Amino acid sequence: MTIAAVLFDWAGTMVDFGSRAPVAAMQRVFTAAGVPVSDAVVRRYMGQAKREHVEAMLAEEDVAARWQQAHGSEWTSADVDRLMDELEPAMAAEAVATAALIPGALDTLAALRARGIRVGSTTGYTRTMMAGIVPRAAEQGYAPEVIVCAGETAAGRPAPLMLWKALVEMGVWPACRAVAIDDANVGIEAGRHAGCWTVGVAASGNGMGLSLADYAALSDDERMARLRGVAEGFAAAGADVVVPSVADLSQALDIIEARIATGLRPGDEECAFLLD
Known part of the structure; x- marks a missing residue:
């Protein structure tokens, strides 16, 4: 069994560095x-x-x-x-x-295409809130095949329903063939409930809460200390892997595919931190 799809969150994960x-x-x-x-x-x-x-x-x-x-x-x-x-x-x-793509997102999308992995998405935004983001993202080269918005399922995160709806629309199953990528602990919890592999992005999202410029201005020691603090929250929420941003997703997928190859399922091993 291999990874068939990734399901990205939006703000703080694929767009809007810092989820501002x-x-x-x-x-x-x-x-x-x-x-x-x-x-x-x-x-x-x-x-x-x-x-x-x-x-x-x-x-x-x-x-x-x-x-x-x-x-x-x-x-x-x-x-x-x-x-x-x-x-x-x-x-x-x-x-x-704030709809600019996170740096490295396009390279990651190209890498996913090369691996034959499909791309869907979920968001805590309503469809109305997404109306202007979707075309802006598409102009930059990001157009997931499925977008599930808040209010389109009976419950939002941490319930797994949005992720399941995306998988149903994509025809991907079982859920352990999908990876949920999110910048908030509640999104990791939803991925765990859904039965997906989960990847937390620590630098670009809610836990760090900094603009790209402010994040870059941190000293190396302060940056690492803050990354580790965010990563620990993801681990407690059940993440399988934590990376700084989507730019580093390929390394996370390598770890997940290695675990799949040995018969492991989501949550079977401790969280892997790829922060250095």
Whole structure:
């Protein structure tokens, strides 16, 4: 058995180094509602479907208290509806502005084609939020054959349903012939639940949370310390391999294929860290 498909996340994995668009959009909408939120609060729930993301933030004790103080009542489902109405265009605008491919992504796509591996994708963004990203990515050379968005399955991450939907649409089975690549722990959890191999990208995504320029400006020691911290979170979530970014995916696939050749299945061995 060999790897038949990879399923990429989008922001922080294939586009938007640092996964900055969701943070900027969430902060803009919550600030407008009179309840500013920190970068850390937004990133705590990254990777979930955006409505679930909003609800998780509102459920935090501090945010809930400040919402009640600002609005005179506890938040309700109707408040979430209003926030989502504002978040859709805010996310769409921020996402288009940060839709540049992660460096090395195109080389990785070429390597996947050479290995006969198909490419699909899932995202915590809604279809509306993706409307501007998809053509921009295509202009840069990235056009996965399947895109499954938040809200198109009964549950989002960490449920495996989006990954399963992508595999069904691609006709790929069993799930252990697929590799899920994500920049957030919740995406790794979804891959584990789905029965896929999982690869975490530590430098370009939510855990690091830095622009490409800021990441490059880190000292070698600080960069490695932060990479290892992110990688440990991925390992705890069940990742099979952790790499800095999609530029390093071929090495991760080599490890996975070697494990497959010896009869191993996802999660059978400890996480392999390819950070040096």
